[in-house]
Amino acid sequence: MNHRSIMAAVLLPLSLLLAAGCAPKSSSTPPPAQSGPQVGVYVNSSDVVIFWDPSDSFSNEIIAMHNLYETLLRYNPATDKFEPILAESYAHSTDAKTWTFTLRKGVKFHGSNKEMTAEDVKKSIERTMTRGKGAAFIWDAVDKIEVKDPTTVVFHLKYAAPLDLIAASSYGAFVYDVDYAESKGGETWFGQGNDAGTGPYTVESWKKGEDLVLNKFDGYRKGWAGKHFDKVVFKAVTEPATRQQVVNAGEADFVNMMPYDMLKGYENQPELAVRNAKSFENLFALINTKKITNPKVREALALAFPYDAAVNSVAQGYATQSRGIVPDGMWGHAASVPQRKTDTARAIALMAEAGAKDLKVTITYSSGDDAQRQIVELWVAELKKIGVTAEPKGMTWEAQLDLGKAKDPGQRQDIFLMYWWPDVTTPHSWHQSMFHSEKDVSFNLGYYSNPAYDAIIDDAVKLAGTDRAKAAARYAEADQLLYNDAVAIPIYDIQYARVVKKSLKGYVDNPSYPHVVFWYDVYRE
Amino acid sequence: MKRLLKNPLSLAGLVIVVILLLAALLAPVLAPFPDHALGGVNPVARFHPPDGTYWMGTDDLGRDIFSRVLYGARISVWTGVLAIGLALVLGVPLGAVAGTFGGAVDELIMRITDIFLSFPPLLLAIAIGAMLGPSLSNTMIAIALAWWPWYTRLIRGEATSVRERPFVEAARAAGVRPLVIVFRHILPNTIAPVIVQASMDFGSVVLTLASLSFLGLGAQVPTPEWGLMINTGRTYFVNAPWYVTYPGLAIFLTVLGFNLLGDGLREVLDPKGVKRSA
Numbered sequence: 163m164n165h166r167s168i169m170a171a172v173l174l175p176l177s178l179l180l181a182a183g184c185a186p187k188s189s190s191t192p193p194p195a196q197s198g199p200q201v202g203v204y205v206n207s208s209d210v211v212i213f214w215d216p217s218d219s220f221s222n223e224i225i226a227m228h229n230l231y232e233t234l235l236r237y238n239p240a241t242d243k244f245e246p247i248l249a250e251s252y253a254h255s256t257d258a259k260t261w262t263f264t265l266r267k268g269v270k271f272h273g274s275n276k277e278m279t280a281e282d283v284k285k286s287i288e289r290t291m292t293r294g295k296g297a298a299f300i301w302d303a304v305d306k307i308e309v310k311d312p313t314t315v316v317f318h319l320k321y322a323a324p325l326d327l328i329a330a331s332s333y334g335a336f337v338y339d340v341d342y343a344e345s346k347g348g349e350t351w352f353g354q355g356n357d358a359g360t361g362p363y364t365v366e367s368w369k370k371g372e373d374l375v376l377n378k379f380d381g382y383r384k385g386w387a388g389k390h391f392d393k394v395v396f397k398a399v400t401e402p403a404t405r406q407q408v409v410n411a412g413e414a415d416f417v418n419m420m421p422y423d424m425l426k427g428y429e430n431q432p433e434l435a436v437r438n439a440k441s442f443e444n445l446f447a448l449i450n451t452k453k454i455t456n457p458k459v460r461e462a463l464a465l466a467f468p469y470d471a472a473v474n475s476v477a478q479g480y481a482t483q484s485r486g487i488v489p490d491g492m493w494g495h496a497a498s499v500p501q502r503k504t505d506t507a508r509a510i511a512l513m514a515e516a517g518a519k520d521l522k523v524t525i526t527y528s529s530g531d532d533a534q535r536q537i538v539e540l541w542v543a544e545l546k547k548i549g550v551t552a553e554p555k556g557m558t559w560e561a562q563l564d565l566g567k568a569k570d571p572g573q574r575q576d577i578f579l580m581y582w583w584p585d586v587t588t589p590h591s592w593h594q595s596m597f598h599s600e601k602d603v604s605f606n607l608g609y610y611s612n613p614a615y616d617a618i619i620d621d622a623v624k625l626a627g628t629d630r631a632k633a634a635a636r637y638a639e640a641d642q643l644l645y646n647d648a649v650a651i652p653i654y655d656i657q658y659a660r661v662v663k664k665s666l667k668g669y670v671d672n673p674s675y676p677h678v679v680f681w682y683d684v685y686r687e
Numbered sequence: 688m689k690r691l692l693k694n695p696l697s698l699a700g701l702v703i704v705v706i707l708l709l710a711a712l713l714a715p716v717l718a719p720f721p722d723h724a725l726g727g728v729n730p731v732a733r734f735h736p737p738d739g740t741y742w743m744g745t746d747d748l749g750r751d752i753f754s755r756v757l758y759g760a761r762i763s764v765w766t767g768v769l770a771i772g773l774a775l776v777l778g779v780p781l782g783a784v785a786g787t788f789g790g791a792v793d794e795l796i797m798r799i800t801d802i803f804l805s806f807p808p809l810l811l812a813i814a815i816g817a818m819l820g821p822s823l824s825n826t827m828i829a830i831a832l833a834w835w836p837w838y839t840r841l842i843r844g845e846a847t848s849v850r851e852r853p854f855v856e857a858a859r860a861a862g863v864r865p866l867v868i869v870f871r872h873i874l875p876n877t878i879a880p881v882i883v884q885a886s887m888d889f890g891s892v893v894l895t896l897a898s899l900s901f902l903g904l905g906a907q908v909p910t911p912e913w914g915l916m917i918n919t920g921r922t923y924f925v926n927a928p929w930y931v932t933y934p935g936l937a938i939f940l941t942v943l944g945f946n947l948l949g950d951g952l953r954e955v956l957d958p959k960g961v962k963r964s965a
Contacts, residue, residue, distance in 0.1 A: 402922045475730040543728045
């Protein structure tokens with residue numbers, strides 16, 4: 163027996179014992195029978211509430227807030243139509259600078275039980291604009307808001323803009339009882355876990371670090387006839403393995419974002435299903451154009467990227483390789499922009515042409531995100547083949563962002579991995595935020611600055627209010643420029659994959675409202 | 688040495704430590720897939736359970752865990768040696784100076800050590816590691832900064848008693864310069880307990896290194912550091928238990944080995960020594 167055989171003899175039995183003892187159960191436990199009020203359980207991978215003030219909301223809390231608050235309209239990207247929510251109808255002038263909304267009657271606010279009027283809409287949006295936090299920038303085009311009568315509100319814009327999309331935004335477009343909230347203490351009162359919306363549910367209980375429980379609002383405009391959940395519980399379970407245990411115990415109706423490697427195990431189970439849905443979220447790498455100034459080197463880095471392994475091994479097929487920076491399915495997606503394929507030989511040739519030798523790059527990614535970490539490790543191995551030494555740095559999102567905005571540009575990362583999804587469902591969200599020239603760094607973390615590119619998207623945003631087709635064509639031009647300059651590596655468009663109880667009916671995923679379950683519309687059968 | 692080998696626990700510790708050192712030394716020879724520990728990936732064999740090819744299975748990028756655990760031993764041993772070495776370089780001279788000169792110098796050095804000792808070593812290492820930024824070399828510095836005061840205190844106590852010994856008095860009377868006395872006469876006669884303590888600390892240092900890497904403050908991917916391997920593998924604990932178990936076992940055995948050996952050494956070299964509570 164050689165030394166390897168001896169070690170194998172010792173290690174194998176131990177390994178088999180482990181594999182047998184810890185293997186996952188093949189089927190989930192049936193959920194306990196529920197009597198009394200119907201309670202829906204949503205399990206999230208991180209804290210559900212970051213901001214309580216509906217004007218400031220700009221994070222996970224939208225998964226609860228779209229059940230507490232409502233917007234004037236809701237956008238359905240599948241049909242490219244708007245569903246009237248608090249507005250019954252709307253119209254705009256031919257120059258798209260005046261938008262008139264006719265409001266629904268009989269809508270009541272939680273807490274005060276007061277009926278909503280046009281004055282409340284004006285006050286809500288103006289408070290959001292004045293506070294200037296979260297997604298307040300979506301209202302930048304608004305010059306003034308005029309109340310014509312209790313059910314008519316008119317938005318006068320400084321320049322043409324798609325106000326229907328803005329009013330349907332997932333962030334920053336909630337209508338609420340400003341007077342009531344301010345009389346109770348405003349931001350402080352909100353921060354204690356209170357709400358002043360018109361949605362089907364209202365907050366029953368919340369403490370930081372504990373579950374958020376919503377209870378049905380008896381005065382909801384649609385009433386409670388038919389099948390609905392009476393309560394909804396939002397749980398934050400950060401450890402994937404624990405989340406898996408919660409699912410296996412049948413304790414969750416809807417589990418958001420399980421690691422890809424765990425999903426396969428739920429595909430053929432009697433009680434659970436994996437629900438895939440197209441998303442408007444994509445993963446990409448921004449290349450520091452101020453440090454890696456030669457486009458040939460940037461192109462080489464992009465050609466060394468392991469696209470197939472990222473999609474098939476890491477995302478397990480729950481993603482598709484991106485084409486351009488705007489995800490497929492969004493208006494403004496550039497179907498004409500080519501997709502890169504891994505080409506090590508070409509990458510080596512480009513590095514030689516550029517005279518780049520012994521290049522060292524730092525890659526930052528979100529620690530705790532297994533998909534990002536695996537992609538970075540795969541890429542590091544490929545970069546080594548073209549003579550690039552990569553130093554990966556797993557950091558919290560906040561630390562990653564701080565490094566990206568470091569005052570000394572020399573300290574900043576060379577490559578920044580990040581996800582993006584839109585606030586308002588428009589390609590401008592990607593183009594403006596990540597690639598438009600910036601004086602002070604916000605999200606342009608590749609530090610790209612190209613006046614020709616800026617001119618295209620400045621033009622496109624104005625066209626979006628009046629002629630979306632023309633705007634889309636301009637955005638596609640901009641996307642092609644990004645490809646030519648190799649300033650970013652679009653990796654993949656994510657498919658949202660949730661583990662959902664098969665007994666949960668009526669759920670329809672809407673990528674404009676990422677991770678949101680509109681609980682009034684679903685029921686348990 | 689005989690006394691050390693007579694004690695079965697110490698012997699077990701010695702065997703474990705020798706195996707660890709051999710694994711670290713011979714990793715390139717013993718590892719079936721050395722490339723998997725040096726940045727290579729093998730996505731076609733993701734989560735391969737342990738078998739004749741992959742004795743400890745593979746990880747989420749298809750890398751052989753056995754090879755990575757072997758190379759991890761190199762990192763743990765090397766980092767541990769450097770961290771303790773750095774702590775000794777900082778702590779021992781300061782302790783010797785404090786113990787030899789006494790007075791204000793002693794007060795100043797001891798109060799500084801008190802500040803450091805008022806924090807648990809792991810917590811202090813985490814704080815320093817977080818300040819310096821995540822990397823293996825910064826982890827080493829963080830561990831050394833958390834550990835040096837223990838050696839300063841230990842050597843200072845020894846030096847305080849040695850400085851009254853006749854050979855030191857003689858050197859002083861002969862006009863030997865104070866710093867020469869410290870390094871030529873005091874230090875060589877106070878170093879034995881420090882060696883014992885350092886050997887006992889090695890297990891704790893390896894554990895701290897693994898803890899910092901587990902928390903994301905130490906080694907970065909794709910380094911095959913044991914704590915980092917547990918961090919990246921914990922998500923898959925249910926589906927691929929081998930991913931975290933073997934690096935965990937490696938840490939457990941290393942700490943156990945050094946603790947058993949350290950206890951044995953203490954009995955042999957420093958029978959009067961009092962065990963320090965960390």
